[in-house]
Amino acid sequence: MTDESRGIEAAGPPWSVDLLADLHAGALDAAEAARLWPRVHADPEARAIVAALEATTAGLADLRADVPPMPAEYATRLDAVLAEEARRAFPPPQQPGLAPVVSLDAARRRRTKRLGWISGVVAVAAAAVAAVAIATPSGPAPSPGGNVAAPAPGQSAAQPPLNLRGDQAASAAGQLQGTFDYGPLGTADRLHACLSAAGFADTAKPIGVRPGSIDGQPAVLTLLTTGQLAKFRLIAFAPTCGAGDAGVLLDKVIG
Structure with a gap:
């Protein structure tokens, strides 16, 4: 030894x-x-x-x-x-x-x-x-009375709405990062269409998505990186956004 x-x-x-x-x-x-x-x-x-x-x-x-x-x-x-x-x-x-x-x-x-x-x-x-975390299901456990549908691949279990004010959005990073609940948009493809309509490159990949509201308006809150340490970009999309309709309610750098 x-x-x-x-x-x-x-x-x-x-x-x-x-x-x-x-x-x-x-x-x-x-x-x-x-x-x-x-x-x-x-x-x-x-x-x-x-x-x-x-x-x-x-x-x-x-x-x-x-x-x-x-x-x-x-x-x-x-x-x-x-x-x-x-x-x-x-x-x-x-x-x-x-x-x-x-x-x-x-x-x-x-x-x-x-x-x-x-x-x-x-x-x-x-x-x-x-x-x-990947190997363990993130959704709620099935109840004895029936099976609970698992989230679609790449999507987290449903989250409660995250209601924010535009002037107090800095706290959103910790509540969004790592969560992928597309809410009324339903899928990552729908969100990608909103990002493209807002002028983002096809390579833009959110690091957090969650339904909620911004200043009382229903929104899908989306968090992206900025390339700067501890700084993020928060985009709030209207639930009706899509190809040809960016529906951006808020676009703000936080952190």
């Missing part, structure tokens, strides 16, 4: 997974990495662990391909937290030259590695939840 308590000084078979992960992630200094890589390449067990790390990194990169970079303000705040943590762990020496020096660059590298692993784990967990 691999001894994960071994440090760099004892590097060698049996190899520490933590040490190999740091080496693979570039978290070790150049001199130490240059000393260890030939020994790793010469050891079958170490090579197998590094190969597994490579495969995992490639898989996580694919999962995170569409994830936007961390906003600069959060990266700055995280760097400040790391610096404060280092200051508390290693207070200034009472006598010059006695306390160890912590490299903020090394801390950043470790932070980047941890964020990569955390993002990958979250993405894998989200994929697992999505798979369970």
Whole structure:
């Protein structure tokens, strides 16, 4: 069994997974990495662990391909937290030259590695939840007296009307996202006809649809992405919309 308590000084078979992960992630200094890589390449067990790390990194990169970079303000705040943590762990020496020096660059590298692993784990967990959600019927359970018809493919179970005011539509994103109830339109094709009539490209794909009203007018509320982080486009279509009749009651960027 691999001894994960071994440090760099004892590097060698049996190899520490933590040490190999740091080496693979570039978290070790150049001199130490240059000393260890030939020994790793010469050891079958170490090579197998590094190969597994490579495969995992490639898989996580694919999962995170569409994830936007961390906003600069959060990266700055995280760097400040790391610096404060280092200051508390290693207070200034009472006598010059006695306390160890912590490299903020090394801390950043470790932070980047941890964020990569955390993002990958979250993405894998989200994929697992999505798979369970797809496999589990989303409609109400059949009653003992008869069967309840399941929603059509690509459509959620019927939702209660979502009644909004045009000047308070910002709250709609959380209530619409992931719900696909076409209400009086009935199908995704009918909604697509409304989107086309309103000038949207054929590639426009809503991320949420729900019947309701806007300022008291019956509507089919439709949520689309904008290409900007945490910003969405809310379109309220009249229930009579279709080819040649956009019936747009509201078109607003929210978030």
